Amino acid sequence: MATLHLSPSSCEAKVEEAIRRFQARNPKSLEHHEAAIDSMPGGNTRTLLHTAPFPVVMVCGEGTKLYDLDGHEYLDFVGELTAGLYGHSSPKIKKAMTGVLSDIGLSLGATNIYEKKYADLLCSRFDLDSLRFANSGTEANIHALAAAREFTGKRKVVVFRGGYHGSVLAFGLGIAPNNVDPHDWILSQYNDPDALNEVFNTHDDIAAVLVEGMQGSGGGIPASRKFLRAIREQTLKAAAVFILDEVMTSRLHPGGMAATIEEKPDLKTLGKYLGGGMPFGAFGGRKDIMAVYDPRKQGSLSHSGTFQNNTLMLNAGYTGLAEVFTPDVAIQFNKNGDNFRAELLDIFEGTKFTVTGVGSLMCIHCTKPGLTSAQIRAKDDYAPHEDVDLKKLFWLEMMEAGFWIHQRGSIALNLAMEANAMEAFVQAVKAFCSRHHKLVHFPGQNIE
Numbered sequence: 001m002a003t004l005h006l007s008p009s010s011c012e013a014k015v016e017e018a019i020r021r022f023q024a025r026n027p028k029s030l031e032h033h034e035a036a037i038d039s040m041p042g043g044n045t046r047t048l049l050h051t052a053p054f055p056v057v058m059v060c061g062e063g064t065k066l067y068d069l070d071g072h073e074y075l076d077f078v079g080e081l082t083a084g085l086y087g088h089s090s091p092k093i094k095k096a097m098t099g100v101l102s103d104i105g106l107s108l109g110a111t112n113i114y115e116k117k118y119a120d121l122l123c124s125r126f127d128l129d130s131l132r133f134a135n136s137g138t139e140a141n142i143h144a145l146a147a148a149r150e151f152t153g154k155r156k157v158v159v160f161r162g163g164y165h166g167s168v169l170a171f172g173l174g175i176a177p178n179n180v181d182p183h184d185w186i187l188s189q190y191n192d193p194d195a196l197n198e199v200f201n202t203h204d205d206i207a208a209v210l211v212e213g214m215q216g217s218g219g220g221i222p223a224s225r226k227f228l229r230a231i232r233e234q235t236l237k238a239a240a241v242f243i244l245d246e247v248m249t250s251r252l253h254p255g256g257m258a259a260t261i262e263e264k265p266d267l268k269t270l271g272k273y274l275g276g277g278m279p280f281g282a283f284g285g286r287k288d289i290m291a292v293y294d295p296r297k298q299g300s301l302s303h304s305g306t307f308q309n310n311t312l313m314l315n316a317g318y319t320g321l322a323e324v325f326t327p328d329v330a331i332q333f334n335k336n337g338d339n340f341r342a343e344l345l346d347i348f349e350g351t352k353f354t355v356t357g358v359g360s361l362m363c364i365h366c367t368k369p370g371l372t373s374a375q376i377r378a379k380d381d382y383a384p385h386e387d388v389d390l391k392k393l394f395w396l397e398m399m400e401a402g403f404w405i406h407q408r409g410s411i412a413l414n415l416a417m418e419a420n421a422m423e424a425f426v427q428a429v430k431a432f433c434s435r436h437h438k439l440v441h442f443p444g445q446n447i448e
């Protein structure tokens, strides 16, 4: 049995080689990117999608496949960061959308019959007394926070390191400079009930706690029961609002992630796939809190937005949830995701890689000490220890093998994906680990 030693420079050299192959394979993407810099800063309009040396530029998608400018075909494991649940061309959603164009019309500029229909379905499916629509998950969170502040008459909001609630509500490991209301945040540690208790012991003006049941952008990290219980207990004691951000996680169960936890939040925010491919957001929950937006009441909060009752979004979203992502489908789909993750965990056993997540959502991590999924309870656990080069090599070579994955490691399965796509991914991961066994394992590790 061989004892192998990792050479730190060899990973860097392999990344460089992979980048050279990437550049040679994608000349049209490069050309497009360089031209796009004229009209968009850095040629980019979504920071998360910028990659070095330049992004691969897509032309179209069909089912679970994506096609780029240089003629490559990819199996899509990004799933539009959870919004692409239905794949790229669900026939039922397509029919609903073309039906809107031919029979209903766009931009009615009036209360329409479709908003109540979809609100009823969302309320019954996600256990909400009432809700309001928004244009994005970001907006849903902004308006849920405004409701909490208005309802409680307090200002401060507790959020968690690694939390992401939208483009102006980001808490990588601190508070992003472009956040709204930077002075009202209290930043605590995710999955740390003691830290949360301390926050409530030292502040008496807390309006809300805003939390993801599983940190998505933060690395696919599920909240522990103890942590969620502490949030519920403290918010009840302090008369603060418990807001569960379900923008990513509502797809993890027919009733959303909230249906799988013991604690009932006061408000939930929704987004992503629930627009059936169209921009979408919604927030809802307790009737007494949502009543701050009741326009019949003098002094109620205003919540206007041109596209909040857009006919395309309402009909595509309704069709997706009512006819495609039915409760039975949601259960089976997430079981498939659990099985897929278990297969990856098997391959990653004893390596620098691991995978965290729940059901159809997960994140592949690569750390120098080889942290296991159980050791990753917060972003601070893994972020300082990432093996950046090896993770980049994985991303570059998985793309080269035809798998569209996000460089941060996030995977969101989609309904158009067949079992053989997941099996092909598993085989490609296995091949990567065996091709780079010296890099993937530890110096001195017995790898036979």
Ligand SMILES: Cc1ncc(COP(=O)(O)O)c(C=O)c1O
Residues within 6 Å of the ligand: 081, 135, 136, 137, 138, 139, 141, 164, 165, 166, 167, 212, 216, 217, 245, 246, 247, 248, 271, 272, 280, 281
């Ligand atoms: C948990 C969570 N909340 C909110 C958002 C913001 O949603 P949107 O991008 O639709 O504004 C996201 C987006 O990734 C998210 O992951």
